[in-house]
Amino acid sequence: MKLYNTLTKQIEEFIPFEEKKVKMYTCGPTVYHYAHIGNLRTYIFEDILEKGLSYLGYEVIRAMNITDVGHLTSDSDTGEDKMIKGAKREGKTVYEIADFYTNAFLSDMKDLNLKIPKIIEKASAHIDTYIKMIQKMLDEDYAYISNGNVYFDISKANDYYKLSGKNKDDLLIGVRDTVDEDKAKRNPADFVLWFTLSKFENQVMKWDSPWGVGYPGWHIECSGISYLTLGEYLDIHCGGVDNIFPHHTNEIAQSEAYLGHKWCNYWCHGAHLNDQTGKMSKSNGEFLTISLLKEKGYSPLDYKYFCLNSHYRNSLVFSFESLDTAKIAYSKLKNKVLSLEKEGEIDGTAISKYTKKFKDALENDLNTSLMLTVIYDVLKDENLNDATKFKIIKDFDKVLSLDLTKEEKKSISAELEQEIIEKIELRKNAKKNKDFATADSIRDELLQKGIKLIDSREGTTYEIV
Numbered sequence: 001m002k003l004y005n006t007l008t009k010q011i012e013e014f015i016p017f018e019e020k021k022v023k024m025y026t027c028g029p030t031v032y033h034y035a036h037i038g039n040l041r042t043y044i045f046e047d048i049l050e051k052g053l054s055y056l057g058y059e060v061i062r063a064m065n066i067t068d069v070g071h072l073t074s075d076s077d078t079g080e081d082k083m084i085k086g087a088k089r090e091g092k093t094v095y096e097i098a099d100f101y102t103n104a105f106l107s108d109m110k111d112l113n114l115k116i117p118k119i120i121e122k123a124s125a126h127i128d129t130y131i132k133m134i135q136k137m138l139d140e141d142y143a144y145i146s147n148g149n150v151y152f153d154i155s156k157a158n159d160y161y162k163l164s165g166k167n168k169d170d171l172l173i174g175v176r177d178t179v180d181e182d183k184a185k186r187n188p189a190d191f192v193l194w195f196t197l198s199k200f201e202n203q204v205m206k207w208d209s210p211w212g213v214g215y216p217g218w219h220i221e222c223s224g225i226s227y228l229t230l231g232e233y234l235d236i237h238c239g240g241v242d243n244i245f246p247h248h249t250n251e252i253a254q255s256e257a258y259l260g261h262k263w264c265n266y267w268c269h270g271a272h273l274n275d276q277t278g279k280m281s282k283s284n285g286e287f288l289t290i291s292l293l294k295e296k297g298y299s300p301l302d303y304k305y306f307c308l309n310s311h312y313r314n315s316l317v318f319s320f321e322s323l324d325t326a327k328i329a330y331s332k333l334k335n336k337v338l339s340l341e342k343e344g345e346i347d348g349t350a351i352s353k354y355t356k357k358f359k360d361a362l363e364n365d366l367n368t369s370l371m372l373t374v375i376y377d378v379l380k381d382e383n384l385n386d387a388t389k390f391k392i393i394k395d396f397d398k399v400l401s402l403d404l405t406k407e408e409k410k411s412i413s414a415e416l417e418q419e420i421i422e423k424i425e426l427r428k429n430a431k432k433n434k435d436f437a438t439a440d441s442i443r444d445e446l447l448q449k450g451i452k453l454i455d456s457r458e459g460t461t462y463e464i465v
């Protein structure tokens, strides 16, 4: 498997610490609002990576956090706490907000056929781990207390800028733009490990610590949960490109300071989904969600197909026109696969040939559009019988999870269901009164609507035809 590694800035052969076993960490959602479809593009790429590795025979253990505490609106040490902002907006407690949007996120994942990681941990559930890590960093002088907060001293980190590839001066400009200059810091890019000096007087989530009542900074939660659930060595860490700085840069600094050695070998980042006006963002007010796409008549898998047509490292511009094109192509593809005869002799040589092509695309830094092309090649191959085509595509769909071989369950609207129940009752009464003409016309009327009535000794049921 070859992957682009943000740390080394090149495509590299992936070699895990333990043979055929992968420890993978993916930054999870901040649950103060729905995930927008841009966020979900990142989770789609991570899911392909996880399933792709499993397809290639690796055992993958993946962990993800749920950020329910300490995430600030300006990814630095200022701004409003996102959870408090969500609670104020909806007149709920931060705990209710966290629960509601965690469930909404898991439901989006399910709609997109994304595997829920084996390990999912709430940031607020591991305060003791962060405290233990911060104390060690204080004891070893990587951290310092200033004006009530605990800060990480970036000048003590081993090559602090190695992930972002920027330098101190570049970052100083960015830092000045986003951070009210905090006089308590030794270096402008130092970041908070533990807040005691709350910027928010109404902060609800707070805990005792050796440094006073407070709450953890955002970055320490991922280092803490990764260490706690996956141990001292991590193979792959993922997120969107916006996470490279400061979040992942700070994760590396504090994890390596705490552990005393290199922590994670491969850093994989997904490029952004933008709308025509620029970056998609939840703080912009209106944003696109999976529920909104569903309301507009798109299936979540139309959107997933749209994403898989481009490479995860290329930024992608969303428009409804492009989604329409993807919807039509996806529907044609699925119909074509479903029309294949499933029974027949299987051509093992063809399976090996196409599986190799598919694996080559997968192993080439997750080339999903090429993986889709292999599916089209299989469908077009005149030397292959239907059963072989169906078997190959079913196998590839273990990675793509586009439900290509899954028959849709037919469903009806709630109104039609109510009408059927009422008509079955009318028909029952008509039969009781020996009015067979009415009973038959009700049956025929429903059949016109695609509903077949089935009479049995137990009563009448129906089938969608």
Ligand code: AMP
Pocket: 027, 028, 029, 030, 031, 037, 038, 039, 040, 041, 042, 067, 238, 239, 240, 241, 242, 243, 270, 271, 272, 273, 274, 279, 280, 281
């Ligand atoms: P958040 O819930 O804001 O912490 O973000 C969840 C994930 O979505 C992170 O991995 C981000 O890097 C990623 N992300 C944020 N905005 C976008 C975007 N416009 N396109 C793709 N991924 C994004």
Ligand code: ZN
Pocket: 026, 027, 028, 222, 247
């Ligand atoms: Zn993270």
